[in-house]
Amino acid sequence: MRRIIIGLAIAAAAAVGAHAQQPRTIITEVRAAIAAKDFAKGEALAEADRAARGVTSELIEAMSWLARGTYAAGQLDEAARFSADTYELAVDALKTRRMEDDRNLEIGLGAAIEVEALVRAARGDRSSAVYFLQREIEKYGNSSVHKRLQKNLNLLTLEGQPAPALDAGEHLGPAVPALEDLKGNVVLLFFWAHWCPDCKTQAPVIDALLQKYRAQGLRVVAPTQRFGYIVRGTNADPDAELRHIAKVRDQSYPFLRDEAIPVGEANHLRYGVSTTPTLALVDRQGIVRLYRPGNMTEADLDAAIRKLL
Incomplete structure (x- = not known):
């Protein structure tokens, strides 16, 4: 379990740093702050953008990067806070938007769920993380975040289990x-x-x-x-x-x-x-x-x- 969590933290850190050469947006600005380990600045940028433009899909994704960044830095309480905030904003946005038509919203929701599960597992509550992911897969199993959620569930549960059968049709x-x-x-x-x-x-x-x-x-x-x-x-x-x-x-x-x-x-x-x-x-x-x-x-x-x- 520790190997899985450390590996995902490394992957999250690598993703957080991959912001160069992109147009300046709230997402790239927040990711730049995260790469500099200035999470307070990243949060301030997100709050200013929200005050100026309201809750946009770009803001939701930017918030999800704060969740990922603080998790990668080992700040579990902050990661849990950012993931909960992102999840709430994303679920509210889904009342008026389709995830399949909004890549930023898809990324934000998927990351929020992922980080929440990772935080639970990192705190030693693996069963809670598994239950949480299973519940979210039930909600979003027919959506574009299904693979991402299943990946995270598999990381916690698949090793040591019989290999799922392959669809061999085509x-x-x-x-x-x-x-x-x-x-x-x-x-x-x-x-x-x-x-x-x-x-x-x-x-x-x-x-x-x-x-x-x-x-x-x-x-x-x-x-x-x-x-x-x-x-x-x-x-x-x-x-x-x-x-x-x-x-x-x-x-x-x-x-x-x-x-x-x-x-x-x-x-x-x-x-x-x-x-x-x-x-x-x-x-x-x-x-x-x-x-x-x-x-x-x-x-x-x-x-x-x-x-x-």
Whole structure:
């Protein structure tokens, strides 16, 4: 649990610092203050913006960054306060706005729920964090924040549990084996997206480890999904996007040509893939032993696989 919380704090800190080269808005100004560890200034900027413009979606997202920033800094009481304030503003905004039409609102609400759960877990109340996330998934399970909430629930609960089944209906490459049929092997699930540069960075690591350990029983299944667009955000129909996914696989992931690639949103929802890549490592008995949104180094992933072989 401590490893999960520290890892998420590091990820939050990295995200907080990634504000450079963006147009000046209340969001970028608050993030700049957070990056300087000046949370009082960030809060003052948000309050001034609220006084001038009212409660906008940009303000809600800016408030969520204050929640994330104070959590990453270990200020749990302040993180809880900012997440509660953001959540209240976001829920009120949803009375007149659709989350699917408002990316700032989506980000703000998702972050508020995430930070509240993280604070509960960091305080040692894991069961409360799990219950809170389950309740929020019931509320927002059909919305665009579902994956993010499921990711956070999985981070708290998935390791040590049987791997959720994969939807094998549509696929590229060989037929998708049921995870039940893969028992006896160590299975690495590599969730990727055709537009994802971090996935391309992770690919050589997975390729090298697959070649290294295939004879000892390592298997790779690489779920992906459609997003409704292809190169440079150009809208695409399902058939055109599937052809594009196959092209990206062949160009950037040639080692996956002979591996099963389930294509569908259901797997990403089930495994909470709001971050790509996401890796899940399943042992020979079908139990998830590692669940990791984001990239892993070759040394870390090698060590995790080696323990299960």
